[in-house]
Amino acid sequence: MTIPQTMTAARMHTVGGELKIEELPTPAPGDMDVLVRVRACGIVPNLGNILANWTTWFPHMPLPPLPAVFGLDPAGEIAAVGKGVHALKPGDRVYVNPGRSCGTCRHCRRGDSISCRHYAFQGYFGFSEHAMQTFADYPIGGLGEYMVAPASAIVRIPDNMAFEQAARLGYLGTAYSALKKVNAGPGDTILVNGISGTLGIGAAIFGLAMGVNRILGTGRDRGLLEEIKALAPHRIEIFSINDGSVTDFAMAHTDGEGVDAFIDCLGPGARHETFLQGVKSIRRGGIIVDVGAVAGEVPIDVHWLMDRNQRLYGSAWFTTAEGQEMADMVASGVVDLSPFETESYPLSEVNHAISGIAQRHGGFSNYVICP
Template structure:
């Protein structure tokens, strides 16, 4: 059987080991994708080092979440994908038979897991080992339904970031953002936050307020659209609710997006809900935040501010987002790609673990040449 190059996580906290694995063969409903790029985000560093409570696949595990590449082969029952097509591989795997999946809420599937990454619950541990090859591999297998076509105008390095870009896209839809509306982003300088600014600009938001800590990165965020985007450091000692209301005529923002990093203070999130205007919405995606988000009974009754969770996106949302990026409506040119060969995978994780900020896209290129086609 042909062999392929992979990077395996032997145990949390241990260096990944580069070696060989059998080249997979697609099942009847699967697609085999030749990986051009696998993006790493800061939380990847937390996961491989055991800093998160999530369930992982059996060790040694071929790690790697987000993948972009080209279709190498398709299963005998796949009828609408062809060899050679450029694709993004959605790593969110679901059972497709539970109550939530059957009513269209695949994001709530109790067995849901992220291929090559983790499962949020023990139930997901039953599914994650069915597709054991993550993106740190020359090839990945995927159910055909989880593969999204990419137009030629989108390069594969950018597309390898679509898991986190898509997370922000879906969350802003849930928060009710649209043309002419205002948005507050808590955690604006991170991977999710910077993507949310670009998406919100494309959605027609007229005022985007960003809260973060790193003043240098906050200024870079502001420069994405001076005038429409304003930022502030949470370490400035300013009343953030009052600051947001002052910039929205005293009524508050239409929507709030909370995307704090691992260990973020949920108490700050709870306080910032008071910066959302009556009848507005909020979307929370910070799976590593610590603490409680609370509203009093009267706040819920009289202010009607809805806080929703948003952990991923669905197929319709990723296709819609890709179309908007391809048309130039959403501009992702802010990304600075930092590429590593598969042999440099541990250096890549060390770099992304240093939290370079949401403008930098850390990408591992599993191909032998160490370069990926655009």
């Protein structure tokens, strides 16, 4: 693959300003890095808010220094590898996990990179002021023709997974990691709040593939809920939160015992009441995982959790190993990503795509930029 000296990328210069299409020097990989020719980069539904409001809403979680090339979920082909990289080669089809850590702290050394104080999403935001060093190491996200990433962040994708589908792995991976944390599998009944959204549909698709016996899904839009049920009519039950209590719905489908696990995919603007009804829906020994980021102080009866031997997790992302597991499940045919409706845009239309994503078809829509 011939690598040009310059590349086209979309760069933000001011918070809330439009991304500008510019020519930049093509980055070079370090010894343990790879250079990826980006073929598709996913646009998360919240990207417009991240670019315009993040510094006001969450000032303790920094954006990359501006001007910056954003882009959270890139997929493409390896164009070059550093001299210390041996298991990957140019031409490999890959997804780049954007989660970055220092690699050397005690958390990273024991395989828990997401707990690193330097943890950040390349091309998105960091989780503390310590992320600024991470941004300096890997400053360019996926909204450009090329990007550099550590070899340890690479997921090899199969031929039956389109680049546009791979560019969805971030949100799918967040749901998949939640399912792994609850040990979801045969015999289980799980509750998914917000099942028709971007995170929720991932929980449904991978929950089915992992052998979950029954998935109880909630949402508002009855039409979208019916589409979710159609994925597996005998294993998915649906409920609109406009029709009553989530707790009553869950108990009715578990003979009053409660679900084995509750995965909450509701976003920051969701009602606390709906989340709390989900908490009250789990059985003794059940597990709660929040991946949607319901915002604000939510009252939790810790004594109740203790007496019932229950667990509550916050789960921010997924590991590269989990990303590879998902790709392998697609390769084997266990997971079918065809329900997603991809809308692709050239890099020149990135601002239009970001502004138009609000009209998406629930979690079924898959918006991508193809540089």
